[in-house]
Amino acid sequence: MKKDKIGDPLSRIDGRLKVTGGAKYSGEYKLPGLTYGVLVSATIPCGTVSSMDIQAAGKAPGVLAVITPFNAPKVPGYQPGAARPVRGLKLFNDDKVYFNGQPIALVVAETFERATYAASLVKATYKAEPFETDFHKNFDKGVIPNEGRYKDYVRGEADAYKKAPVVVEQDYMLPSEMHNPMELHVTTAFWDGDDKVTLYTKSQGVIGSQRSIANAFGLEVANVQINSRFVGGAFGSSLRTWPHEVAAVQAARLVKRPVKLTLTREQMFTLVGYRPLTIQRIGLGATTDGKLMGITHESHSQTAVYEEFTENAVNVSRFLYASPNANTRYKVVPLNVGVPTPMRGPGEATGSFALESALDELSYKLNIDPIELRLKNYTDMDPERNLPWSSKFLKECYQLGAERIGWEKRPTKPGMQRDGDWMVGYGLGCGAFGAYRSKTQVRIKLTPDGSVNIQTATSDIGPGTGTAMTLIAADILGIPAERISFELGNSAFPVAPTQGGSQTVSSVGSAVHDVCIALKQKLNTLAGLPADNTAEIEYATILQRLNLPSLELTQESQSGEEARKYSMYSFSAHFAQVHVHSLTGIVRVKRLVAVVDGGKIVNHKTASSQMIGGAVGGIGMALTEEAIFDDRFGRYVNGNLADYHVPVNADAPDIEAIFIDKPDPIINPIGTKGLGEISLIGVAAAVANAVFNATGKRIRDLPITPDKVLMT
Template sequence: MKDQAQNKQIGAGMDRVDGRLKVTGGAKYSAEYELPNMAYAVLVGSTVTKGRLTSVDTKAAERAPGVLAVITHFNSPKVPGFDTAGKDPSQPATVGGPLKIFKDDKIHYNDQPIAVVVAHSWEQARFAARLVKGQYAKEKHKTNLEANASDAFLPTAAKKNPKHPMNDYQRGQTDAYKTGAIKLESEYVIPTEVHHPMELQAITAHWEAPDRLTLYDKTQGTLATRRDFAKEWGLPEENVKVIATFVGGAFGNALHSWPHESAAIIAAKVVNRPVKLVLTREQMFTNVGYRPYTWQKLGMSATPDGKITGITHESIGQTSTYEEFTESTLAQTRMMYQSPNVTTRYRLASLDVCSPIWMRGPGEATGAFALESAMDEMAYILNMDPMEFRLRNYTEQDPEKNKPWSTKFLKECYQLGAERVGWNKRQLKPGSLRDGEWLIGYGMGVGTFGAHRGAATVGAQLRPDGTVLLQCATTDIGPGTGTVMTQIAADTLGLDAKKIRFELGNSSFPKAGTQGGSSTVNSVGPATQEACLALKDKLRQLAGAGNPAFASAKQEDVMLTDGYLALSSSPTTRVAYADLIKQGGDKAVTVEAKPGGEGQKYSMYSFSVHFAEVRVHELTGEVRVSKLVSCADAGTIINEKTAGNQMKGGAVGGIGMALMEHAVIDDRYGRYVTKDFADYHVPVHADSPDVQVAFVNKPDPYVNALGTKGIGEIAIIGVAPAIANAVFNATGKRIRELPITPDKLI
């Protein structure tokens, strides 16, 4: 019998529990479900950017082999929820709500779905979709943010609520930097970036009865998706089931309900068969969101000895004409550095485009490019090391909320990263280091994101075979949620991880929020821990009915082992699982864990710093990231391997953000020029160095009992400015509009 202490799991780099399934093809993703009598759907997109759809010629498509239906707004069944008046409370970040497909004849953006073709096979549906022709009354469109910046407006939610985080913010004197002794004023641009996970957006919709709907959907939140479509179709939520057992990446684009999902549900209703719809890679550019094109202006002033005296940060982000999308572009500026005077202003520009959506590091990754570039610019003006400049303006408590940090170990991150990247080799004068024709430079960028925690519920059950089954509706978009929860359960129960099974991705399981905002481990982790503790206590009580030693034992003295419940203080005192199960020990224990009131007392954030070494070819302008070191203060690290994977993935995303990613619209037609991976570039192995990762790994006792704070967002926030700052240190050329391509350096 193993001692419970020997089963310590938290912190170990455990392999992914679903790894074998994934690499052998056993994992089933949303497009891989095969149901009896399945039909297949393909969307037809608008060829104009703005106007009205006057007619649709569907005759040729309807006569094509295998076609079951061609649905447009002219013949689509009515969707009850589309006529619900007022703002959808399930969409707090929006005004007007998601696009209501086939509701009317309005065209809001290029490639907006105007029809869906349903056929016996996908090949038949694809062929017939090409035969559908729309006729339009075109209107003048606008797709360029900077050409329409003068029409930018304060978000409606901020107008209605003076305390809304998107409202103008003021600490101290307004625009104080303008009167500073040493000042800078710069503009920065982040272009549109598209999520493009490996798995395409896909859904299979199945009306199992006229009032009962099952969706096999790519989503980051099974309960949020269930809520949205139950509301859309006027159904009780319990009549809608959403299954997303495996999700092949998302980065945020599966946090929203999109038109293609509604189209599949409508199609399944019309043909009275299960319908599968998978977007093409081109449609992933146009119909499921993106990081919005954002213009920023940042002014900063400082004293000669490096103390910031004022910051003004302004931003205009794009949104669609039918929905207001906002993000926290200016959040980091208000709290990261000590400055007596801070002004922020956030505005939106409505364009004829699909709605943007949160993309990894939403808002903060965009805002950090401007803030961290400006910090580097000011350090250069002051002839000061950029890390020293940041240390001189280090905040010991949150200056925005005027609260102490729950924990903050960012200085430790600075030290870890600087040592690993070789920061001592960095020269103050740009262009001082070279290796033959390659110029060498070093840069850094800081990131932060809130340590968010929501309510979550987990069910725990002892099975007759001696294993423990845990269930939760949470999803896993790739970070290893099932693995981490298995570790937490194994650690809490004192069991071998192989004896624990964590099931997720099903809306019929106990409730949890969406996987986003770096909140999953913070929320589901404590629920898993508490459910396991409750299971142990239930088994202890059952055992105590026939054995006084268990009745008086403390919870921590009880351990589960091979086939028995035992006392760690007296291992021979034990009761067989089989006996406990006869008493009802196999009934699931379901526990809900909620955040406490600590958020009222403390300001809770994760922090990161990224250090980049780049090489820039002096003749061609080619930029190579030769070394990237990412360091995080993210509280307790449950799994060093999966956490490291998270940080490395974010770093690679940051390389793409800095050097490659740019979704280009031809504004004459409002149509994307980059609509495949030949033109829209993302980092591949050759572009990515062996990213080094370091964790402070000190628990935050206020976020939750596990001490976790979240990793997903801080993995990318700060990477792009670190690379941009390194490019400046190598070349002396400051690039303020991403991506940094060779033409900007030659």
């Protein structure tokens, strides 16, 4: 019998559906009586809607409803004293406008065209109030977040770097970046009576969505059905339930028909989060032979006035390098903007850009090779938590990456290597991201034909979750992958965590692993064998012999005490080779080698793709991506895919993903640590450091566009 093993390069189990157009995403279900919802956005950044003229819109052909703050049916979870309150913006609940682009009306009509046109007929008058969207102007209004874990951190002495013989102290800026998944955010909702609702919605976590919608409408959780089988990318933008999803449900209840509410690409710049604009100050102090004596990492990032967003921007500086002294400060600046949300690599990617750039600056000051500098400050235990690592192979990452990129060809002085009119440089950037594992339930069902069905309410936003899970099950059960069907993206399935924070394989994979072992044990017992029998058994025969129609098991898996005893992280080292054109300032990433210690790799094929994809995202962060505000109006001026530059095919170089592929012995039974975030964390610094190596120009505010190269 063909054996599929963990680690094999298995093609995606849903590949055929995706290459034939057969994969259905949330906006593609043809429901009887389907109607279309289109949002109307505010054109001021702060104030109140004083009146709205919806007559023209209401009279327009095919219009079924125009929902505004003045007529919207109340959403129970939005009301003061709600038993299960909904966090964030409460759309149409009052007349307040907190940011430019905030929806102030929802038009529902028979067709998309009619809804869109009618939406353009909605007129609002405002009472405008003073607003602030200028991050730089409001920098000093930064506050320490309410949540306790964001208070200042000090190990040893604060700001000790200042006393060191060699000091780097610099500011680094990262603009707001948009997730921009290719699929538009969409929710299709319909009610069954007054207490049951079904959604097809773009979600990274159907269980989370289910609870949010239940809370908003005061429903039994079981009466909310969420379907999100295919998700057209998300990168964090679908981690939470957004106000427009609640609005779609609200509208469906009102018109008593299914409502499909699709955001426009332009609306996605304000309504589904983003990586926030951040300024970081790094202080590094070292001895003349390169031992760090102090690290200080401060960060200010923007958040919304109506909701506080926080992320781990500064944390990396507490543990990645050995230093007797380290301290971090983290503040957020509330502005009249939409609320940010974690974007791939989230704060860790932001923080790593600053720390890894500063370390590169220090290496030139010290005249020490950047790899050697990192090795001099390597730490075999987590200095923040004073715990051993569950596993760490970052040294191996340095070594493999250096060999692969040809690090020995890197000029030790910047601006020394040329290829015609192009300057050539090499750079290194490292990253770390917590390896998490959450409680997960999985149901498995064996039928007498020998096929196995596995269900769990996880999601797949692109990494190939179902494929990885199929491999794990095939390996444990010792059957070919073709015999296994894996289902996800349905809230009726056993509870699984949201797909975020690189934890899916660790969490869901462990549960699949465990349930498969439990199934084997059960079968052994049924067959009269010892439960731990390892000899091959023919599953189907046992069921047939016992005349069982099927055998079904549901198992819950979770971590134990290990998270308290060990520090668990994935690590990465990204190596970039860039060419910079001397006259035009154009930067081309020619090669990128991503080496990752992400524990055991379940599927080499999809894991490589995930790494390559993260690297492309990192190239975007380094070179092209920036959402730009006009602070006079508090509006984005480049809120579309022509002017916000997601990397295109021609921006992507030859990218090589290399895995250490050593199982972590602590975190979970398979030994996986996670890849999604680490694939991006460190890339931007690698590119920026390579640009410096090529040109001698240190560009500390991203993205590194031709103008900055030329004018620095």
